[in-house]
Amino acid sequence: MVTTVSVWILGDQLLVRHPALLAAEARVGRAAVTVLLVESEARLAQQRYHRRKLVLILSAMRHYAAALRAAGYRVDLRRAPDFATAVREHLAEHGADRMIAMAAAERGTRALQHALAHDLPLELLPNTQLLCGQHDPLPGTPITRRVVLETFYRAMRRHFGVLLDDAGAPLGGQWNYDAANRRPLPRTVGVPPAQQFAPDSITLATIDEVQQRAGVGDAAGFDLPVTHDDARRALAGFIAGRLSRFGDYEDAMRADDGVLFHSVLSPALNIGLLEPLEVIRAAERAYHVGDAPLNAVEGFVRQILGWREYMYWQYWRIGEHLVTANAWGAHRSLPAFFWHGSSDMHCVATVVQRVHQTGYAHHIERLMILSNLCMLAGITPAHVNDWFLASFVDAYDWVMVPNVFGMGLNADGGGVATKPYIASAAYIDRMSDYCAGCRFNPRIRHGPDACPFNVLYWNFLIAHEARLRANPRFGPAVLGLRHLDVAERAAVQQAAIALLAGWSGEPPP
Numbered sequence: 070m071v072t073t074v075s076v077w078i079l080g081d082q083l084l085v086r087h088p089a090l091l092a093a094e095a096r097v098g099r100a101a102v103t104v105l106l107v108e109s110e111a112r113l114a115q116q117r118y119h120r121r122k123l124v125l126i127l128s129a130m131r132h133y134a135a136a137l138r139a140a141g142y143r144v145d146l147r148r149a150p151d152f153a154t155a156v157r158e159h160l161a162e163h164g165a166d167r168m169i170a171m172a173a174a175e176r177g178t179r180a181l182q183h184a185l186a187h188d189l190p191l192e193l194l195p196n197t198q199l200l201c202g203q204h205d206p207l208p209g210t211p212i213t214r215r216v217v218l219e220t221f222y223r224a225m226r227r228h229f230g231v232l233l234d235d236a237g238a239p240l241g242g243q244w245n246y247d248a249a250n251r252r253p254l255p256r257t258v259g260v261p262p263a264q265q266f267a268p269d270s271i272t273l274a275t276i277d278e279v280q281q282r283a284g285v286g287d288a289a290g291f292d293l294p295v296t297h298d299d300a301r302r303a304l305a306g307f308i309a310g311r312l313s314r315f316g317d318y319e320d321a322m323r324a325d326d327g328v329l330f331h332s333v334l335s336p337a338l339n340i341g342l343l344e345p346l347e348v349i350r351a352a353e354r355a356y357h358v359g360d361a362p363l364n365a366v367e368g369f370v371r372q373i374l375g376w377r378e379y380m381y382w383q384y385w386r387i388g389e390h391l392v393t394a395n396a397w398g399a400h401r402s403l404p405a406f407f408w409h410g411s412s413d414m415h416c417v418a419t420v421v422q423r424v425h426q427t428g429y430a431h432h433i434e435r436l437m438i439l440s441n442l443c444m445l446a447g448i449t450p451a452h453v454n455d456w457f458l459a460s461f462v463d464a465y466d467w468v469m470v471p472n473v474f475g476m477g478l479n480a481d482g483g484g485v486a487t488k489p490y491i492a493s494a495a496y497i498d499r500m501s502d503y504c505a506g507c508r509f510n511p512r513i514r515h516g517p518d519a520c521p522f523n524v525l526y527w528n529f530l531i532a533h534e535a536r537l538r539a540n541p542r543f544g545p546a547v548l549g550l551r552h553l554d555v556a557e558r559a560a561v562q563q564a565a566i567a568l569l570a571g572w573s574g575e576p577p578p
C-alpha cells in the first residue's frame with residue numbers, strides 16, 4: 070500500500086494546478102505529499118544562458134516553494150549536481166513509496182525522466198502544460214504530411230471553442246485577420262509602457278547569486294513577474310493597455326521601444342506562471358466587452374493558440390529531424406557582432422544590444438532582423454539556435470528549435486513555415502524607423518553605402534533563383550531579379566563576398 074508520495078516538479082512547470090500534485094493529493098492527501106524542486110547545476114550550466122533567465126527560473130521556483138509550503142505541502146527545494154542525483158537522494162532521504170512527475174516539455178529532460186523510471190518508482194503523467202498535450206487536434210498525422218499553421222489553428226479554435234459564434238463559425242466571419250495586422254507605426258501613436266515588477270528580497274538575493282555565474286547579459290534591472298499573482302497583473306496590464314492595438318502594429322518596429330504593443334508574457338507562460346487558456350480567455354473577454362477589436366484579439370489568440378501550440382506540436386512530431394536540417398546549405402560562422410552588438414547596421418546593433426541587456430526582442434525583430442540576417446548570410450542553423458538559446462529569457466528547446474530551424478531559417482525546406490521569411494532593407498524601412506538613423510542606404514543594392522540586408526537579399530535571390538521561383542508564396546519576389554542585368558548581378562555577388570569576408574566569426578566572449 071502506498072503511504073507517502075513525492076511529486077517532482079520541474080522549474081518550467083510551476084503551475085497553480087500541477088497535474089502530478091493533484092494526482093498525489095487525491096491518492097494520499099496533502100499531508101503525505103512532499104514536493105521535490107531541483108536546482109540542477111548541470112541543467113543551469115548546460116550552456117551559457119541569459120542571466121535574467123536564470124534569475125527568472127530560480128526566483129520563480131523559490132517563490133513557488135514558499136507558496137506550496139504556505140498551502141500546507143512539505144517541500145524539498147534542493148540544489149544538486151544534476152536531476153538524477155537529486156531524485157535518488159530525495160527518495161532515499163524521504164522514503165517515499167512513489168514519485169509522480171509530469172513529462173518534461175523538452176526532449177532531453179523527458180528522456181532522462183524515462184531513464185529514471187526504469188529503476189525508480191517514478192510515474193510519469195503526460196505533459197498537459199501545452200493545450201495540444203490535452204487535445205491533439207490532428208492525431209496520427211504521418212511525419213511525411215505537411216501541416217500548415219492555419220489547419221492546426223482552426224482545429225484548435227474549434228476544439229477549445231475560441232472566438233466562435235453559436236453555430237461554431239469564426240466570429241466576424243473570418244478565421245484570420247493577418248492582413249489587417251501589418252501596419253507601420255506612426256510617430257504620433259503613443260505606446261503605454263510594459264509593466265515592471267520590482268524585485269523582492271528573494272529575487273534580489275537570486276540576482277546577486279546569478280551575477281557571480283557564467284552567463285550572457287546582466288541580471289541587474291531584472292523586472293519580470295516571478296509569482297502567479299504578478300504574472301496575472303502583467304496579463305491584466307497588457308489586456309488593459311496594449312492589446313487593443315496589438316493587431317494593427319504587430320509587425321511594427323521602433324528604435325526607441327523594443328516592446329511596443331507586444332505582451333512580454335512568454336517568460337511567464339513558458340514556466341507555467343500563466344496558462345495558455347487563461348491568457349486566451351482574458352483576450353476573448355476584452356473583445357466581448359468592447360475593450361479590443363477583433364483583429365487585435367484574433368491576432369493575439371493566433372499567436373498563443375496557433376503559433377505557440379503549433380511549434381510545440383511540430384517539435385514533438387518532427388523536431389528530431391529539424392535539428393540536423395540545413396536545406397539551404399548554410400555553413401558560415403555566426404558573426405561576432407551577435408555577441409557584442411557593435412555593428413554599423415542601426416537595426417542590428419539596437420536589437421542585439423537590447424537582447425543582451427534584457428533577454429527580449431519582439432517577434433518581428435527576432436524574425437525579420439535577426440534570423441532574416443542569418444538566413445541571408447548563410448549562417449549554420451545550429452550556431453543560430455545556440456545564440457538564440459543563450460540570449461533570450463524565454464528560450465527553451467521545444468520553442469527554439471521549431472522557431473529557429475523552421476520559421477526563422479527555413480532549414481527544413483518548408484515543413485514548419487510555408488515560405489522563407491527573408492526580406493530586403495525595403496521591408497525594414499517600411500515597418501520601422503531604424504533606417505532613418507542608419508549610415509546605410511536602404512534603397513540601393515550594392516556599393517559602399519548599400520544596406521547589407523539589400524546586398525545579401527539580392528545575392529540570396531540570385532544564388533537560389535530557380536528554387537525560389539518554384540515556391541508559389543515566394544515566386545513573385547524573385548521576379549524583382551528581372552531588373553538586374555548581368556553586370557548588376559555580378560556586382561551584387563561581389564559585394565556580398567566582400568561583406569561576408571569582413572564579418573569575423575568569433576566564439577562567444
Ligand SMILES: Cc1cc2nc3c(=O)[nH]c(=O)nc-3n(C[C@H](O)[C@H](O)[C@H](O)COP(=O)(O)OP(=O)(O)OC[C@H]3O[C@@H](n4cnc5c(N)ncnc54)[C@H](O)[C@@H]3O)c2cc1C
Pocket residue numbers: 330331332333334335336338339369372373376377378380430431432433435436440457461463464465468469472473476477
Ligand atoms: C527566431 C525566433 C526565435 C524565437 N524564440 C522563442 C523562444 O525562445 N521562446 C518563445 O517563447 N518564443 C520564441 N519565439 C516566438 C516569439 O517571437 C516569442 O514568443 C515572442 O516574441 C515573445 O514575446 P511576447 O510575449 O511579447 O509575444 P507576443 O507578440 O505578445 O505574443 C503572445 C504570445 O504568443 C506566443 N507566440 C507568438 N509567436 C510564437 C511563436 N512563433 N512560437 C511560440 N510562441 C509564440 C508567445 O507565447 C507570446 O508570449 C521565437 C521566434 C523566432 C522567429
